[in-house]
Amino acid sequence: MIDRNPRRPTSRAGGLQEGAPVLVDTFGRTATDLRVSLTDRCNLRCSYCMPPEGLDWLPKPELLTDDEVVRLVGLAVRELGVTEVRYTGGEPLLRRGLPGIVRRTAELEPRPRISLTTNGIGLDRLAGPLAEAGLDRVNVSLDTLDRDTFRRLAHRDRLDDVLAGLVAARAAGLDPVKINAVLLRGVNDHEAVLLLRFALDHGYRLRFIEQMPLDAQHGWTRKDMITADEILDRLAEGFTLAPDIEHDRGSAPAETFTVDGGPATVGVIGSVTRPFCGACDRVRLTADGQVRNCLFAVEESDLRGALRGGATDAELADRWRKAVWVKRAGHGIDDPSFLQPSRPMSAIGG
Numbered sequence: 001m002i003d004r005n006p007r008r009p010t011s012r013a014g015g016l017q018e019g020a021p022v023l024v025d026t027f028g029r030t031a032t033d034l035r036v037s038l039t040d041r042c043n044l045r046c047s048y049c050m051p052p053e054g055l056d057w058l059p060k061p062e063l064l065t066d067d068e069v070v071r072l073v074g075l076a077v078r079e080l081g082v083t084e085v086r087y088t089g090g091e092p093l094l095r096r097g098l099p100g101i102v103r104r105t106a107e108l109e110p111r112p113r114i115s116l117t118t119n120g121i122g123l124d125r126l127a128g129p130l131a132e133a134g135l136d137r138v139n140v141s142l143d144t145l146d147r148d149t150f151r152r153l154a155h156r157d158r159l160d161d162v163l164a165g166l167v168a169a170r171a172a173g174l175d176p177v178k179i180n181a182v183l184l185r186g187v188n189d190h191e192a193v194l195l196l197r198f199a200l201d202h203g204y205r206l207r208f209i210e211q212m213p214l215d216a217q218h219g220w221t222r223k224d225m226i227t228a229d230e231i232l233d234r235l236a237e238g239f240t241l242a243p244d245i246e247h248d249r250g251s252a253p254a255e256t257f258t259v260d261g262g263p264a265t266v267g268v269i270g271s272v273t274r275p276f277c278g279a280c281d282r283v284r285l286t287a288d289g290q291v292r293n294c295l296f297a298v299e300e301s302d303l304r305g306a307l308r309g310g311a312t313d314a315e316l317a318d319r320w321r322k323a324v325w326v327k328r329a330g331h332g333i334d335d336p337s338f339l340q341p342s343r344p345m346s347a348i349g350g
């Protein structure tokens with residue numbers, strides 16, 4: 001059984017093992033799930049993520065090139081024990097080289113599992129090529145089924161594109177196709193049952209996400225957040241849910257529940273009120289080549305500078321190990337001293 005509560009270090013005595021083929025921290029957690037942001041840009045403006053006017057995007061020369069991404073991902077897979085690579089952003093489908101990056105990731109030995117988190121815009125065109133390149137599965141964000149609500153929430157009229165992307169993902173054989181939904185009070189929180197009905201009807205796996213303090217505008221408030229408990233209450237108005245005891249959750253953020261006796265399930269990602277940091281297996285690489293050991297990290301380790309300065313693979317791996325070693329117990333949102341990271345979610349890689 002995994003202890004999900006951040007706990008005190010069991011032992012720092014052994015210290016960081018130089019050259020070890022793993023990314024381990026002082027709490028004994030091992031990072032095997034690498035989330036790579038391919039761009040901080042986006043074609044939507046979800047209000048829980050960025051302001052309507054957008055952000056100052058990273059200058060192109062600061063972004064890792066396709067070759068640099070593949071070199072670092074290859075290093076993580078071969079030398080550091082990473083087994084799952086997720087491409088995200090910003091909006092990863094805006095990265096022109098994505099199919100090539102996926103293809104080269106699929107050629108790595110040992111071959112990692114490859115997934116994508118996307119808003120779905122453009123997936124109608126790209127799902128086939130990405131599946132062919134080796135993408136295994138996809139998570140698509142969809143917060144509402146109502147066109148006006150979509151426009152209000154994401155500041156763009158693109159609901160039909162997202163729905164077409166979902167259809168194409170399934171047709172391309174990506175499996176599973178998951179949907180991520182954030183509920184906002186007074187905006188789309190009346191749609192929980194509708195969204196689940198839609199997902200069940202189409203064979204998508206829906207997860208509801210608690211809103212986290214990671215928006216660029218720093219507008220998050222605890223009282224406005226729809227909690228995991230509230231999500232479950234709203235779903236109970238249309239379905240009978242029960243904890244999914246048959247499947248081990250492992251280190252997954254989503255707690256799953258069977259719907260109306262199963263086998264269909266729904267997930268709830270309660271990052272704030274039901275944190276899962278004690279089982280965390282994640283590490284992140286930003287589009288500008290910084291290692292972040294946590295979504296909420298306030299410090300980063302610069303791999304791009306080292307790489308462009310001529311560092312060897314062994315030196316880069318050493319830097320990466322040191323960055324993960326000092327990972328904190330958890331996000332600390334409840335600590336009075338909590339500071340929201342200066343990078344917003346879109347620039348971290350959600």
Ligand SMILES: Nc1nc2c(ncn2[C@@H]2O[C@H](COP(=O)(O)OP(=O)(O)OP(=O)(O)O)[C@@H](O)[C@H]2O)c(=O)[nH]1
Nearest residue numbers: 088117139178180209252253254269271282295350
């Ligand atoms: N606290 C926390 N939340 C995370 C982390 N990674 C993802 N999430 C939350 O989970 C949501 C969905 O993320 P996805 O990119 O779909 O990834 P995932 O849920 O890990 O994906 P699966 O492996 O398919 O279960 C994000 O929007 C975040 O709210 C993390 O490292 N920490």
Ligand SMILES: C[S@@+](CC[C@H](N)C(=O)[O-])C[C@H]1O[C@@H](n2cnc3c(N)ncnc32)[C@H](O)[C@@H]1O
Nearest residue numbers: 049089090091117118119141180211212345350
């Ligand atoms: C940052 S986005 C990047 C990938 C892609 N643009 C998308 O929307 O799926 C990844 C995930 O983070 C979620 N997200 C963004 N801001 C969030 C916040 N403040 N709290 C919780 N989840 C958030 C989105 O709903 C999305 O599912």
Ligand code: SF4
Nearest residue numbers: 042044046049090119
């Ligand atoms: S959540 Fe994803 S789609 Fe929405 S603005 Fe952020 S990066 Fe873009």
Ligand code: SF4
Nearest residue numbers: 277280294295330331
């Ligand atoms: S908040 Fe940090 S420690 Fe907690 S699960 Fe996310 S990345 Fe891991």
